[in-house]
């Protein structure tokens with residue numbers, strides 16, 4: 001599976017939020033989308049998961065124009081974990097995860113034993129088995145996030161789109177989710193705030209500023225103190241971590257507290 005977005009522009013109200021963005025995620029790649037608050041990461045992702053149609057440009061999934069595909073077909077190919085989940089009714093955790101199976105089934109078709117197996121396995125992978133019968137509404141923010149990731153896993157899609165998947169997670173589950181996603185072996189496009197996680201896990205990054213891509217490439221090449229200053233207006237010390245061999249970013253407080 002390959003995702004290619006070509007010359008995407010998106011407007012909201014009278015304002016152009018995304019300007020002529022080209023982006024590609026190749027088979028097996030973990031691609032990160034980084035940039036400050038309001039730079040347009042979620043807006044761009046929304047156009048990729050078909051919530052916001054671009055005013056210009058086209059998006060291709062394995063050469064097929066995304067907006068020409070039936071919604072069920074794009075749901076079979078692409079799983080999404082959004083930043084906020086809009087769940088209207090209270091479902092159990094297992095029911096939430098089983099919703100991930102719906103693109104594979106006919107209307108009103110019951111869950112098969114195979115669906116149940118896939119759903120339970122997905123819950124086990126995010127460490128949420130013991131919560132199967134709990135109400136989704138009763139979960140903490142981090143627990144909800146893990147369930148939504150399990151739902152995306154249960155969907156068994158060929159491409160995963162994530163909007164800040166580690167938001168709300170404690171450090172153990174941040175690493176667990178990133179490991180899990182990395183191991184899937186399917187292409188992943190993920191908005192990320194944590195630059196150290198981006199450096200550790202991403203094969204390539206796109207850096208957004210004010211709706212434009214200002215840098216792209218592998219983290220080792222593009223994550224520099226100059227780039228971070230230009231994009232985030234923060235001073236950093238960027239080094240190579242002696243154990244991981246990956247870029248490690250230390251942030252300096254602007255109040256002189258180091």
Ligand SMILES: Nc1ncnc2c1ncn2[C@@H]1O[C@H](COP(=O)(O)OP(=O)(O)OP(=O)(O)O)[C@@H](O)[C@H]1O
Pocket residue numbers: 012013015017035036037038039040041042043044
């Ligand atoms: N409905 C809307 N009308 C006008 N502007 C909007 C609308 N929705 C979002 N915006 C603006 O679009 C810009 C990009 O927002 P977006 O949520 O894509 O940024 P982001 O990079 O995901 O930010 P964050 O890191 O804070 O989640 C912001 O300036 C936001 O205020």
